[in-house]
Amino acid sequence: MTPSLQAKRCATCQTLSLESSLACRKCGAPDLTAVSLSGIGTVYSYCSVQVPPTQLRDEAPYVLLIVELDGGPVALGRWASSGDVRIGQRVSAEADSRRPDLLWFQTYSDSDAGSR
Numbered sequence: 230m231t232p233s234l235q236a237k238r239c240a241t242c243q244t245l246s247l248e249s250s251l252a253c254r255k256c257g258a259p260d261l262t263a264v265s266l267s268g269i270g271t272v273y274s275y276c277s278v279q280v281p282p283t284q285l286r287d288e289a290p291y292v293l294l295i296v297e298l299d300g301g302p303v304a305l306g307r308w309a310s311s312g313d314v315r316i317g318q319r320v321s322a323e324a325d326s327r328r329p330d331l332l333w334f335q336t337y338s339d340s341d342a343g344s345r
C-alpha cells in the first residue's frame with residue numbers, strides 16, 4: 230500500500246498544514262487547496278507514554294512520535310512497529326481506519342520507493 234496523507238496548501242504563502250481549518254494558520258489567508266503527501270518523513274522526537282489520558286488508559290504504554298513530513302508539515306502520531314524508534318529515522322504514516330485523526334508510523338526505507 231502506498232501511504233498518503235491529505236494536507237492543505239495556502240495559495241498565498243504556500244504553507245502546508247495537516248489541520249482541517251478554514252484559513253491558513255500562518256498568514257490567515259482563506260484560500261486553501263487540498264494536496265496529497267506521501268506520508269513519509271523523519272522522526273524529530275518521541276516519547277513513551279506510561280500514564281495516558283483516561284480514555285486511552287487501556288492502550289498504554291505506547292510511543293508518541295513527532296515527525297517532520299517530507300514537504301514541510303509536522304505530524305503527531307503513534308509508533309506501530311515493535312522495534313525501537315530513534316530520532317532521525319525515516320518513517321511512513323498510515324491513517325487509522327477507525328480513528329481518522331490518528332496516524333500510525335512505521336519504519337520506512339528510502340530504497341522501498343524503488344521496489345514498488
Ligand SMILES: [Zn+2]
Nearest residue numbers: 239242253256
Ligand atoms: Zn498562508
